[in-house]
Amino acid sequence: MYYGWIIVAVAFVTLGIAFGIWYSFSVFFLVIIKEFGWSRAAASSIFSIFIISQAVMGLLTGFLQDRFGPRKTIPFGTVLLAVALVLTSQATRMWHFSLAYGLLAGSGISLLGFSSHSAFIPKWFERKRGLAIGIAMSGIGFGMLFLVPLVEKLITLYGWRFSYLFLAGLVLFLVIPLNLIFSRRSPADLNLKPDGDAAHPSPTRTGPALVMEIVDPDWAGTEWTLKKAITTKRFWFLSTAFFFGSLVYQSTLLHSVSALVDAGLSRTAAAYYFGILGIMGSAGKIFFGYLSDRFNRETINNLAGLVTALGLACLIATGRVEGPLSLLFALLFGLGYGAAAPLFPSISADIFLGRSFGFIFSVICIGGGIGGALGSFLLGWLRDLSGSYSMAFSLTLVGIFLSCLFVWLAAPSRVRKMVKVA
Numbered sequence: 001m002y003y004g005w006i007i008v009a010v011a012f013v014t015l016g017i018a019f020g021i022w023y024s025f026s027v028f029f030l031v032i033i034k035e036f037g038w039s040r041a042a043a044s045s046i047f048s049i050f051i052i053s054q055a056v057m058g059l060l061t062g063f064l065q066d067r068f069g070p071r072k073t074i075p076f077g078t079v080l081l082a083v084a085l086v087l088t089s090q091a092t093r094m095w096h097f098s099l100a101y102g103l104l105a106g107s108g109i110s111l112l113g114f115s116s117h118s119a120f121i122p123k124w125f126e127r128k129r130g131l132a133i134g135i136a137m138s139g140i141g142f143g144m145l146f147l148v149p150l151v152e153k154l155i156t157l158y159g160w161r162f163s164y165l166f167l168a169g170l171v172l173f174l175v176i177p178l179n180l181i182f183s184r185r186s187p188a189d190l191n192l193k194p195d196g197d198a199a200h201p202s203p204t205r206t207g208p209a210l211v212m213e214i215v216d217p218d219w220a221g222t223e224w225t226l227k228k229a230i231t232t233k234r235f236w237f238l239s240t241a242f243f244f245g246s247l248v249y250q251s252t253l254l255h256s257v258s259a260l261v262d263a264g265l266s267r268t269a270a271a272y273y274f275g276i277l278g279i280m281g282s283a284g285k286i287f288f289g290y291l292s293d294r295f296n297r298e299t300i301n302n303l304a305g306l307v308t309a310l311g312l313a314c315l316i317a318t319g320r321v322e323g324p325l326s327l328l329f330a331l332l333f334g335l336g337y338g339a340a341a342p343l344f345p346s347i348s349a350d351i352f353l354g355r356s357f358g359f360i361f362s363v364i365c366i367g368g369g370i371g372g373a374l375g376s377f378l379l380g381w382l383r384d385l386s387g388s389y390s391m392a393f394s395l396t397l398v399g400i401f402l403s404c405l406f407v408w409l410a411a412p413s414r415v416r417k418m419v420k421v422a
Contacts (some may be wrong), residue, residue, distance in 0.1 A: 001319065002196030003184070004124035008136045008183045013285050014074065014175050018113045019248045020147025021085070022165050023278070025050070025101070026257045027152045027271055031160050038094065039177040040258065044380030046097045047254050048373035051246075053106025055369015057204045058115040061210035062362030066355065069185030075176045076113020077264035080173040086342030096248055112175065118345035119358030125188040126194040126212050126292065127418065134289020137341030138243050141285065141334070142279020143379070210293065213419045220415055224354045226363060228276050231388035234351055234410045235360075239367035241406035242344060248399040249337050251379040251392075253277075254317065256333075260390040263319030276289045277334035284338020292343055293418055301343050305404040308336030309397055316393045343407075344368075350412035375399070 025047055033043050062071040091097045117136060125132040147167075154163040182411065187194055214220045222228065229235045256277070260270035269273035284304065292300045311333025318325040346360065352360045375396070382392040 003190055003192060004132065004194075005083045005186065006195065007121065007124055007184065008132050010119060010178050010255045011136035011138035012142075012289055013116070013178060014112055015117060015137060016143035017147070017171055017175055018143070019140040020143030020151075021081070021105075021171070021178075022050075022109055022113070023253055023274075024148050024151040024167070026254055026274065027148055027267075028160055028163075029254065029359040030258060030261065030267060030321075031155055032097070034093075036162075039384050040255075040380040041377060042094065042386050043066075044377050046094070046102050047250075048377045049098050050109075051103030051250055051369050051372040051376060052108040053103050054110035054113065054115075055366045055372075057107040057110035057371070058362035058365045059359070061110050061116050062119050062360070063335035064111070065116055065185070066358040068253075069189075070120055070179060070183035071185075071410050073116060074112045074179040074183060076110045077113075077116070080111065081105055081108025081110075083095055083299045085164045085168035086172070089161045089168070091224030097294025108403040112179075114341065115191060115362050118348075118361055121344055122349040122357070124194060128208050129349065130197060130289040130292035130297070130342050131286070132224070132289075133345055134285040134342035136286075136337070137289075138282035138285040138416055140341060141278040141338060144281065149271050149275045150279065152268065172335070178237065184301065210420060211265055211416055214415075215413070215417060218413045219269045220349075222354075224352045224360060225356050226360050229352055229360050230363075230383065235364065237406045237410035238348055238351070238364050241403050241410065242364060243367035243403075244370035244399045245340055245344070245371070245403035246404070247371035247375035248366035248396045248403065249340060251317075251375030252312065252337075252396060254376045254394070255379045255383070255389065258383075259315060260318065261374065261387060261395070266366075269326075269386070272331045276327070276330040277337075280331050280334025281338035281341075285341050285421075287335070288339035288345070289346070294305050297343060297347050297418065298411065298413060301339065301347070301407045302404050304336045304339030304343070305400050306336070307332055308339075308400050311336055312393055312396050312400070316390055345413045347407060347410065351410065351414045370397075 029043055033040065084100050088105065089101035091100055108383050121133055121136055122129055153162050154166060158232065166277065184190060198395065257270040257274055260273060261267055288300055288304050314329040314332060315326045318329060348361050348364060349357060379389065380394040383389050
């Protein structure tokens with residue numbers, strides 16, 4: 001078996017735990033508001049700091065992944081995250097949460113999360129890049145499915161402070177050993193080729209049905225550095241697309257449980273639907289990742305954006321229109337939002353793949369960090385201001401349209417695309 005699939009399996013587990021912790025804040029969110037009497041905007045600011053922190057830390061993450069690889073970078077981030085969660089469990093004031101969870105946990109998540117894995121997984125695959133990243137990132141959905149309801153149960157039985165200690169132990173004793181033993185930076189570390197191809201294929205061996213076609217040889221042949229990348233329109237189109245995409249996804253994931261409770265659901269039921277959203281996100285990551293290897297990535301991204309928008313419309317109508325709208329929101333938004341994890345790294349790799357890709361991608365992700373932080377705070381502020389989430393989630397419909405538009409303008413298929421072999 002090609003070792004790249006072992007890399008994908010380890011990433012699946014690591015990302016599942018990392019993002020289970022990330023999105024479990026949506027459950028902690030209501031408990032913290034109740035205990036300390038803070039407004040939704042104030043509590044949302046903790047999550048905004050978290051997102052900004054993980055995005056800015058992505059600069060160091062990309063550099064460390066390019067320089068040292070995942071066997072050193074991810075365990076380092078895991079230790080930092082465990083310490084941060086222990087400190088969060090002892091927090092009593094707003095600045096305690098902002099420092100421990102917002103700043104430190106955000107930095108730790110960055111070192112073992114999305115931008116970290118996006119820096120090295122694309123190097124292991126070419127023809128199956130979208131599918132491989134989609135399978136790895138589908139761990140995020142399983143983390144949401146299992147960890148978020150588990151955290152809700154632990155909070156109910158033992159309190160939120162114990163729950164943070166449990167999460168600290170989970171990352172420390174599971175994530176570190178897996179990555180120390182199995183993680184590798186690139187197939188070249190094991191004298192392998194991407195996708196497991198032979199260095200000198202036999203003329204009698206059947207070739208692949210799909211191959212990567214270089215549409216723009218001059219662009220693809222450039223040894224991209226950050227200095228060169230930031231002078232291109234495509235870099236800023238991607239950054240803007242990530243900004244609006246993250247604004248929609250992060251704000252919705254933070255406030256969806258609260259919005260469902262506002263619509264009349266119990267906190268337990270809302271956490272259940274959040275779990276369904278997570279598993280549909282896993283399906284979306286694999287499904288849209290697979291499709292993006294076979295069709296124009298821009299077109300597949302637009303399709304996912306349409307599904308996401310339908311899910312958001314269901315959430316807006318929940319509580320005012322009869323029907324299973326909460327379930328439809330979880331199914332549709334989960335499926336559509338899942339496309340972002342495989343498509344954003346794949347699109348960026350199609351355009352800027354090279355020795356400095358990890359660092360370039362981490363800078364692009366800062367746009368996503370700013371959008372996610374702004375959106376999380378903005379939706380909380382609008383909820384406090386208007387007394388409902390209707391206006392807030394209506395803005396996310398505009399955001400998903402703009403994200404798709406800027407991906408289309410970046411046009412990755414004009415640099416590289418998959419084609420069928422005749």
